[in-house]
Amino acid sequence: MPTAPTPAGAAPEAAPAPALALEDLSWSVGGAVIVDGVTLAARDGEFVAVIGPNGAGKTSLFNLVSGLTRPTRGRVLLGGADVTRERPHRRTRRGLGRTFQTSSVFGDLTAEENVGLAAQARSGESHRFWRRASSAAGPQTAEVLELVRLSHRRGAEATGLSHGDKRKLELALLLARDPELILLDEPMAGVSAGEVGELTDVIRAVQRERECTVLMVEHHMEVLLELADRLAVMHHGALLAFADPETAMADPQVQAAYLGESL
Ligand SMILES: Nc1ncnc2c1ncn2[C@@H]1O[C@H](COP(=O)(O)OP(=O)(O)OP(=O)(O)O)[C@@H](O)[C@H]1O
Ligand SMILES: [Mg+2]
Structure with missing residues (x-):
């Protein structure tokens, strides 16, 4: 992803633009708010797990990031560049990748x-x-x-x-x-229990070797806790928490929202 060039010898005062920044990102369809004012920034090389119960808006969020759908409000920035109005293939050229469907x-x-x-x-x-x-x-x-x-x-x-x-x-x-930023939507779906560990190792190796930023939707808690630097917890389209796994899971709002529901 393009970042502003730093003149030789310049003091590294400004932090580099995050690999991905979402600002008040919202998407409504048929009067229903599906993604509701999500604001977050993923650092370069960070592993962010997006979690939340079925229907929380995780896949819809990925569709907004990759450009399959246009937000009703808010912005998507890749490496500091506003791509909110760019079509998916342009975002691909900037280094955004999303796992292909099996088809x-x-x-x-x-x-x-x-x-x-x-x-x-x-x-x-x-x-x-x-x-x-x-x-x-x-x-x-x-x-x-x-x-x-x-x-x-x-x-x-x-x-x-x-x-x-x-x-x-x-x-x-x-x-x-x-790619520099990859979106993985439930990469363990349909995978047998015996293969989950190996796939987890592969995803970790990929991220370390390629030094890419990863956003991954996943339901396997043990996988998330092993891979994620931060958890983005979604509920009814909104971001309830965005913090390191321990802090996010201890958040009273997260606990209340998931009482009786599996992630
Ligand atoms: N194109 C659409 N038109 C109308 N409603 C939609 C559309 N896409 C998604 N939704 C609704 O938005 C909500 C969020 O869906 P989404 O697929 O983003 O959830 P999710 O968190 O990915 O769930 P899951 O864990 O089941 O994959 C659901 O209630 C879904 O029915
Ligand atoms: Mg989904």
Whole structure:
């Protein structure tokens, strides 16, 4: 994400712009307020977990950040740039990535071919797909597959992968585009209990290696507590708390809101 250049030798007085800043972000549809005045800033390289019960507005918030929907009020800033009115592909070019839905994985292609295609799309060479198809699996593809621990499955058709491995492949497709800010919406959904630990390790490794900023919606509390620097707790579209996990969970408002409800 572009940040203001610092003149050589200048004192580092101004803090760098946050990777992501939301200002009074709101979205209403049909008279219902779905996202209600959310203000938060994620630091560069920070891992923020977005939590809240079903229907709290987490996915709607991600749609506003990625540009799939336009807010009725407020602003979205990426690296200090106001992108509120930018279309999703422009935000992608700025380094925003969102996990692909399973449908955007080509089931008949191998894991390696899927990643190769995503890498080509990133470098703007998709129109050269046919000519370059034979070299789709460049070093970047191998590196990305290694990072998500899918190297051993590189030749497997995507359709034959386990749920956990499909999630890793979706992550690999995202990484092939070299994002700086990634939004993961329930990456553990549909993944067997036995695969959750490994996927957690992969997500942590990805964030550390790529030094990217992550926003992740997740319901597995043990995963959140292991990965998150801060929790953003949503309830009825509003942000109830935004703090380190211990502080957020101890917040009386959070406790009251979740009494009897699972996160
Ligand atoms: N396009 C839409 N039109 C009308 N209502 C919508 C629309 N999108 C979402 N909603 C409503 O907004 C609320 C928040 O939905 P959202 O999907 O953002 O919640 P969520 O926190 O992601 O929930 P979950 O944990 O189930 O994924 C829900 O009540 C949902 O029905
Ligand atoms: Mg959701």
